[in-house]
Amino acid sequence: MQNKLKTEISIHGRVPAPFSKQKITAMIREILAxxxxxxQSIGLSFAGQAKMQTxxxxxxxxxxPTDVLSFAYAPRxxxxxxxxxxxxxxxxxxxDIKNSDTPFTEQMKRLLVHGVLHxxxxxxxxxxxxxxxxxKQEKILRTL
Numbered sequence: 001m002q003n004k005l006k007t008e009i010s011i012h013g014r015v016p017a018p019f020s021k022q023k024i025t026a027m028i029r030e031i032l033a034x035x036x037x038x039x040q041s042i043g044l045s046f047a048g049q050a051k052m053q054t055x056x057x058x059x060x061x062x063x064x065p066t067d068v069l070s071f072a073y074a075p076r077x078x079x080x081x082x083x084x085x086x087x088x089x090x091x092x093x094x095x096d097i098k099n100s101d102t103p104f105t106e107q108m109k110r111l112l113v114h115g116v117l118h119x120x121x122x123x124x125x126x127x128x129x130x131x132x133x134x135x136k137q138e139k140i141l142r143t144l
Contacts, residue, residue: 007028007032010042011043011046012043013047016090018105019108028044031112031113031144034140034143035140038082039081039082040081042082042086044086044112045086045087046090049065049091052065052069068086068115070086070087070116071084071085071087082120088112093107109141110137110141113137117133
């Protein structure tokens with residue numbers, strides 16, 4: 001499915017190597033297509049651990065850094081598609097995968113998919129929802 005809307009994608013902060021703004025923009029567009037999501041605008045920011053901890057404390061009441069946060073905004077009209085922001089902390093990701101076999105690039109892509117799915121309303125608070133979300137996440141990840 002092709003996104004019916006021309007999604008505006010903005011990227012802020014230092015893009016971690018080996019990614020580029022162009023590559024990330026293309027991945028976001030592919031994620032939207034694979035997930036069959038219409039989006040008006042998506043903002044992606046990269047933050048350091050201290051800034052991520054500040055956001056996590058302010059919005060989730062957890063005083064520690066995290067890997068990804070998503071903030072969906074209600075569209076003005078249904079036809080306008082979703083709008084939202086994703087924040088990823090590359091330093092946290094590098095630390096988090098240190099004792100695993102997961103490459104940094106794969107985990108960053110996974111978090112990008114994860115963030116977009118959250119913007120679309122998916123969640124993993126309940127086991128059944130988690131299974132559905134993570135299955136879809138990994139399926140999309142394999143296409144990137």
